[in-house]
Amino acid sequence: MKSVRLRRAVPADAALLHAWDAEPHVIKAVTDDPTAEEAFIDADWEQEISDQSPVSFFLIGEENGRPVGSMQVIDPHLEPTHYWGEIEPNLRALDIWLGPADALGRGIGTAMMTQAIDACFAAPEVTAIVIDPLSSNPDAHRFYQRLGFRPVERRLFGPDDCLVHRLERAHWEARS
Ligand SMILES: CC(C)(COP(=O)(O)OP(=O)(O)OC[C@H]1O[C@@H](n2cnc3c(N)ncnc32)[C@H](O)[C@@H]1OP(=O)(O)O)[C@@H](O)C(=O)NCCC(=O)NCCS
Secondary structure (H helix, E strand, O other): OOOEEEEEOOHHHHHHHHHHOOOHHHHHHHOOOOOOOOOOOOOOHHHHHHOOEOOEEEEEEEEOOEEEEEEEEEOOOOOOOOOOOOOOOOEEEEEEEEOOHHHOOOOHHHHHHHHHHHHHHOOOOOOEEEEOOEOOOHHHHHHHHHOOOEEEEEEEEOOEEEEEEEEEHHHHHHHO
């Protein structure tokens, strides 16, 4: 198995995240706007990284030491932007995107998610993990569902039409 390691994002990663915003597969995963030329258009990565806290932080996935992907981990009940609106406590919400196109489809995302999910459930109070892929991203739905996530609700987040998925702790623990 390839060596995939997750580490916390640091200020020097901002340039990488900016560069990945221009990757067509990242843009497609983030917006249904066919004219978009950049993903996470409002993101100031320097600021996002310096604003990290225990309720919202970024992870960088490295394959044999090369940064290849990013994740955001939030506590959706507590994080200050209240992106998820009214939502129960003791959840985590994840987002994941690989940067270089040559990293796609080689098991790196599965390895990153597996480590991140284990880390989320290491906190005993966490009952489930939620994610919000665009409804138009069936490849991602298949990816999440293979990990045990189940679709629970189609929902608009601003202009984004998303298919919310949820992974229950019991389901994850029964998996192995
Ligand atoms: C989704 C993603 C993290 C999966 O990681 P990965 O390393 O490519 O996936 P793995 O090799 O572990 O697993 C393969 C599965 O990933 C999914 N996948 C592969 N390429 C993908 C792509 N460009 N976009 C979305 N999902 C993809 C498919 O479900 C694939 O399964 P399949 O063989 O049945 O087609 C990665 O493909 C990615 O970053 N895609 C673009 C951004 C994205 O869609 N993020 C999710 C938004 S919520």
